[in-house]
Amino acid sequence: MSFFEDQEGPIPFAGSGSDEELAYRYYDPDRIVAGKRMEDHLRIGVCYWHSFSWLGSDIFGHGTFDRPWLDASADPMEAAMAKQDAAFEFIEKLGVRFFSFHDVDMAPEGSTLAESRSNLNTLVERAASKMESSGVQLLWGTANLFSHPRYAAGAATNPDPEVFTHAAAQVRHMLDATARLGGHNYVLWGGREGYETLLNTRMRQEADQLARFLTMVAEYKHHIGFEGTLLLEPKPQEPTKHQYDYDCATVHGFLDRYDLLDEYKVNIEVNHATLGGHSFHHEVAYAVDNGILGSVDANRGDPQNGWDTDQFPNSVDELVPALYEILWGGGFATGGFLFDTKLRRQSMARADLFHAHVGGIDTLARALVIASSLVEDRTLENVKDERYLGWSGEMGRQIMSGELDLGSLADLAVGSDLDPSPVSGGQERLENVVNRAIWSVD
Numbered sequence: 359m360s361f362f363e364d365q366e367g368p369i370p371f372a373g374s375g376s377d378e379e380l381a382y383r384y385y386d387p388d389r390i391v392a393g394k395r396m397e398d399h400l401r402i403g404v405c406y407w408h409s410f411s412w413l414g415s416d417i418f419g420h421g422t423f424d425r426p427w428l429d430a431s432a433d434p435m436e437a438a439m440a441k442q443d444a445a446f447e448f449i450e451k452l453g454v455r456f457f458s459f460h461d462v463d464m465a466p467e468g469s470t471l472a473e474s475r476s477n478l479n480t481l482v483e484r485a486a487s488k489m490e491s492s493g494v495q496l497l498w499g500t501a502n503l504f505s506h507p508r509y510a511a512g513a514a515t516n517p518d519p520e521v522f523t524h525a526a527a528q529v530r531h532m533l534d535a536t537a538r539l540g541g542h543n544y545v546l547w548g549g550r551e552g553y554e555t556l557l558n559t560r561m562r563q564e565a566d567q568l569a570r571f572l573t574m575v576a577e578y579k580h581h582i583g584f585e586g587t588l589l590l591e592p593k594p595q596e597p598t599k600h601q602y603d604y605d606c607a608t609v610h611g612f613l614d615r616y617d618l619l620d621e622y623k624v625n626i627e628v629n630h631a632t633l634g635g636h637s638f639h640h641e642v643a644y645a646v647d648n649g650i651l652g653s654v655d656a657n658r659g660d661p662q663n664g665w666d667t668d669q670f671p672n673s674v675d676e677l678v679p680a681l682y683e684i685l686w687g688g689g690f691a692t693g694g695f696l697f698d699t700k701l702r703r704q705s706m707a708r709a710d711l712f713h714a715h716v717g718g719i720d721t722l723a724r725a726l727v728i729a730s731s732l733v734e735d736r737t738l739e740n741v742k743d744e745r746y747l748g749w750s751g752e753m754g755r756q757i758m759s760g761e762l763d764l765g766s767l768a769d770l771a772v773g774s775d776l777d778p779s780p781v782s783g784g785q786e787r788l789e790n791v792v793n794r795a796i797w798s799v800d
């Protein structure tokens with residue numbers, strides 16, 4: 359049975375001059391950019407939850423989307439199979455290589471943990487054969503530790519160790535499933551790992567619990583020989599008032615404190631960066647600089663709204679600087695761009711899913727090509743080299759090697775009557791360099 363019968367075959371690459379609506383203008387998988395195929399740079403993935411499991415409801419209204427595979431009156435396992443058929447048909451027609459899912463998106467929860475696991479395993483085996491025949495791969499798996507009421511006060515950070523234990527079972531099952539499907543990564547997003555009020559919360563106790571949980575997950579990963587990368591997904595708040603995995607720097611400090619830096623990297627989501635008061639560029643640059651870049655959840659927020667709108671990316675300007683950092687850092691290893699994106703509630707038609715993904719993928723593709731021209735051009739790096747040149751000179755070397763302490767440095771300043779003169783940061787000139795690349799590169 360076909361769910362997307364109006365879309366015949368895979369979306370073609372038609373070039374920037376095309377007037378075909380559902381065609382790629384820039385996403386040309388085989389095009390070589392900076393020595394690598396475009397598809398291998400971007401590693402685009404479709405997410406199961408927003409695209410196939412969600413009916414478009416919001417806190418004020420019911421679902422609006424036309425999703426025949428989500429028939430509430432159907433048998434839950436039958437419905438999960440129909441959803442899987444819809445997902446694979448869509449991914450193949452979109453022509454991308456990856457997808458990601460939570461345990462509960464793929465299979466219905468049973469009335470016991472054992473039943474949930476058996477449901478999951480049935481659907482995972484079915485997914486395995488679809489992956490085999492289509493060549494679609496799993497970018498990452500994850501367990502939903504935030505929707506069920508038992509997780510209202512957190513999963514690993516719950517005051518009740520029984521909830522921690524329940525979460526451990528769910529993650530074990532989902533790590534097994536991810537390994538079975540050859541997943542490239544495993545993600546932990548701590549949606550409820552935070553607090554609503556400090557009046558009832560012990561932050562240090564909860565941090566210790568979270569670290570213990572993450573340590574157990576890493577040990578289990580090695581125990582089963584899973585080779586994917588473990589990723590934490592920072593987000594500052596929503597649904598909780600304050601989430602512990604606030605942003606990349608907070609996660610980095612946490613991993614360092616609990617000796618987990620060798621085991622985890624980050625999955626950066628664009629809209630989470632902006633919710634945290636950062637730019638996406640900032641979060642990516644932080645992760646690249648500190649060796650923790652894992653993967654990206656591609657989406658965008660709305661500058662007028664203070665929540666996670668998860669819209670499809672459509673701004674080349676926003677993505678170019680971040681892609682520049684990713685390329686400069688050597689690109690993704692096991693990560694990719696996962697479309698953790700939601701249609702607007704009024705985009706009810708099934709075809710809207712295609713329009714949204716095609717536009718987002720083209721935006722990423724165009725940003726990649728522009729960023730690569732900036733890397734090649736080297737103007738930005740030359741400016742940085744020049745700006746920090748003093749640090750490879752004698753004074754910089756003496757300071758950083760520890761040769762000079764504060765007193766001897768002060769003596770040196772006084773003795774030589776030091777009077778350094780400020781130099782221009784040249785910001786507008788550099789913004790012009792970026793814009794010229796955006797305007798001229800095809």
Ligand code: XLS
Pocket residue numbers: 460500545547591593627655666698
């Ligand atoms: C929610 C998160 C979620 C994770 C996976 O804000 O982005 O979708 O990516 O649990």
Ligand code: NI
Pocket residue numbers: 547591627655698
């Ligand atoms: Ni996400």
Ligand code: NI
Pocket residue numbers: 627629630666668698
């Ligand atoms: Ni989000």
